[in-house]
Amino acid sequence: xxxxxxxxxxxxxxxxxxxxxxxxxxxxxxxxxxxxxxxxxxxxxxxxxxxxxxxxxxxxxxxxxxxxxxxxxxxxxxxxxxxxxxxxxxxxxxxxxxxxxxxxxxxxxxxxxxxxxxxxxxxxxxxxxxxxxxxxxxxxxxxxxxxxxxxxxxxxxxxxxxxxxxxxxxxxxxxxxxxxxxxxxxxxxxxxxxxxxxxxxxxxxxxxxxxxxxxxxxxxxxxxxxxxxx
Amino acid sequence: xxxxxxxxxxxxxxxxxxxxxxxxxxxxxxxxxxxxxxxxxxxxxxxxxxxxxxxxxxxxxxxxxxxxxxxxxxxxxxxxxxxxxxxxxxxxxxxxxxxxxxxxxxxxxxxxxxxxxxxxxxxxxxxxxxxxxxxxxxxxxxxxxxxxxxxxxxxxxxxxxxxxxxxxxxxxxxxxxxxxxxxxxxxxxxxxxxxxxxxxxxxxxxxxxxxxxxxxxxxxxxxxxxxxxxxxxxxxxxxxxxxxxxxxxxxxxxxxxxxxxxxxxxxxxxxxxxxxxxxxxxxxxxxxxxxxxxxxxxxxxxxxxxx
Numbered sequence: 001x002x003x004x005x006x007x008x009x010x011x012x013x014x015x016x017x018x019x020x021x022x023x024x025x026x027x028x029x030x031x032x033x034x035x036x037x038x039x040x041x042x043x044x045x046x047x048x049x050x051x052x053x054x055x056x057x058x059x060x061x062x063x064x065x066x067x068x069x070x071x072x073x074x075x076x077x078x079x080x081x082x083x084x085x086x087x088x089x090x091x092x093x094x095x096x097x098x099x100x101x102x103x104x105x106x107x108x109x110x111x112x113x114x115x116x117x118x119x120x121x122x123x124x125x126x127x128x129x130x131x132x133x134x135x136x137x138x139x140x141x142x143x144x145x146x147x148x149x150x151x152x153x154x155x156x157x158x159x160x161x162x163x164x165x166x167x168x169x170x171x172x173x174x175x176x177x178x179x180x181x182x183x184x185x186x187x188x189x190x191x192x193x194x195x196x197x198x199x200x201x202x203x204x205x206x207x208x209x210x211x212x213x214x215x216x217x218x219x220x221x222x223x224x225x226x227x228x229x230x
Numbered sequence: 231x232x233x234x235x236x237x238x239x240x241x242x243x244x245x246x247x248x249x250x251x252x253x254x255x256x257x258x259x260x261x262x263x264x265x266x267x268x269x270x271x272x273x274x275x276x277x278x279x280x281x282x283x284x285x286x287x288x289x290x291x292x293x294x295x296x297x298x299x300x301x302x303x304x305x306x307x308x309x310x311x312x313x314x315x316x317x318x319x320x321x322x323x324x325x326x327x328x329x330x331x332x333x334x335x336x337x338x339x340x341x342x343x344x345x346x347x348x349x350x351x352x353x354x355x356x357x358x359x360x361x362x363x364x365x366x367x368x369x370x371x372x373x374x375x376x377x378x379x380x381x382x383x384x385x386x387x388x389x390x391x392x393x394x395x396x397x398x399x400x401x402x403x404x405x406x407x408x409x410x411x412x413x414x415x416x417x418x419x420x421x422x423x424x425x426x427x428x429x430x431x432x433x434x435x436x437x438x439x440x441x442x443x444x445x446x447x448x449x450x451x452x453x454x455x456x457x458x459x460x461x462x463x464x465x466x467x468x469x470x471x472x473x474x475x476x477x478x479x480x481x482x483x484x485x486x487x488x489x490x491x492x493x494x495x496x497x498x499x500x501x502x503x504x505x506x507x508x509x510x511x512x513x514x515x516x517x518x519x520x521x522x523x524x525x526x527x528x529x530x531x532x533x534x535x536x537x
Contacts, residue, residue, distance in 0.1 A: 071349035073356050078382075080519060082349065111519075115512030116387055119398050127386055127395060201513060 038089035041171040044162045044178045047187050048194040050149040052225025055218045066097035067106045080107040109230040114201040117223045144221040150187035153180045195220045238285040245277040376531025379524050392535055402532050405493055408458035413510030415450050422505040423489035423498055439471040461492050496529025
């Protein structure tokens with residue numbers, strides 16, 4: 001057999017490739033599969049959170065804010081536990097970012113609340129003196145695009161088996177079900193129910209009125225997304 | 231001396247001449263710089279070694295003849311001598327086997343670098359330093375530490391002067407504002423200020439001991455102003471009849487019953503940091519990433535503010 005291989009360089013090359021590739025698969029794949037599995041406690045984005053994520057991307061928040069806490073004491077003191085790859089299992093695309101003009105937002109939901117975000121998005125310098133972040137006033141009037149978010153939910157649920165309407169294990173041993181509407185109308189209802197909880201903690205009367213009328217301003221979706229980052 | 235050696239010497243001399251010329255031709259020459267000197271020494275060594283090695287092998291090709299015993303196998307018609315292993319090669323070969331075994335079972339597993347490992351070491355070192363330097367500080371030092379934690383974690387809502395930035399968060403320079411008292415009296419509260427579940431009833435559960443009826447709007451306004459004024463002025467009677475049973479006659483609270491609403495104290499602040507808080511202004515997140523000493527320090531700082 002080896003005599004035959006020595007006389008056929010092409011098949012010899014193929015044999016070498018197969019051997020090395022097999023070794024690579026054995027070494028790399030199991031570890032990779034393990035690390036990319038969702039961490040316990042990581043849940044898919046709800047309809048409103050995903051809508052907010054689209055607002056985040058649309059306004060290029062990731063150009064100035066990273067979502068990746070590196071394993072340094074100085075970072076974990078400020079932002080919380082360093083990031084694990086499985087925590088990005090439902091991020092499409094991931095928003096790691098490559099530059100921090102503003103702080104990291106990976107776990108901002110742990111240490112900021114709805115009313116702070118409201119003040120901050122309206123006028124950043126009013127809560128952070130000297131902040132160079134611009135105000136995002138249009139988010140208080142623009143209507144959020146729930147339908148695109150719902151389309152994304154449907155797609156990822158079907159093609160990537162993202163566990164919507166299924167039990168997801170949480171850190172405390174309980175399970176949580178993230179609901180996805182069966183139709184656009186139902187998705188809108190779900191998003192509105194979430195929006196009402198957020199709006200109840202907000203102060204802007206126009207936003208409250210809009211949500212009461214059944215509309216969802218972008219700011220509400222964005223805050224829902226921010227609060228979900230934990 | 232044959233032609234080969236002569237050629238080698240001439241070539242070496244030429245190369246050294248070029249080296250000399252290019253060094254002296256460049257601005258400032260060697261310049262007394264150790265790096266330049268090392269570079270020149272390297273160039274000289276390279277020329278001499280190259281010429282020596284090339285000369286040796288060319289000479290060998292010219293003069294050597296084959297001897298020794300040929301092996302039986304032929305490889306595509308090319309034969310091979312049966313030579314002993316060179317001793318240096320053999321020693322290196324066995325040494326590598328031993329090193330490989332050591333590296334496989336000890337070297338890599340024990341000494342391997344990991345980013346998370348370095349992080350864990352860093353954190354442990356930091357925590358040890360914190361324990362030895364700061365774990366037992368008290369008094370002014372503690373207040374100072376509280377101020378720096380406050381400036382790092384709390385100022386984004388409460389402002390650098392702890393004034394709450396125009397009502398965006400609680401003004402910590404006084405214990406409580408009338409608006410907040412009113413909110414709590416009307417809606418009740420369960421913020422775990424004592425560190426445990428101890429809900430305060432809403433207005434329907436707050437009975438005025440003197441009249442026997444639930445607290446009225448006028449009484450709420452009166453007692454809110456009274457508490458916000460630092461337990462002074464009108465409304466003292468309402469406080470005594472409605473609130474004092476739990477919060478104490480002086481408003482300083484009772485253990486395991488009700489928190490102090492007259493003054494801050496470090497335990498109260500630490501509990502807010504641990505559990506977060508929801509009230510008239512909005513929701514404050516919990517700050518569990520602070521350790522117990524840091525919470526105590528923030529408590530000391532905030533207690534100190536309203537003294």
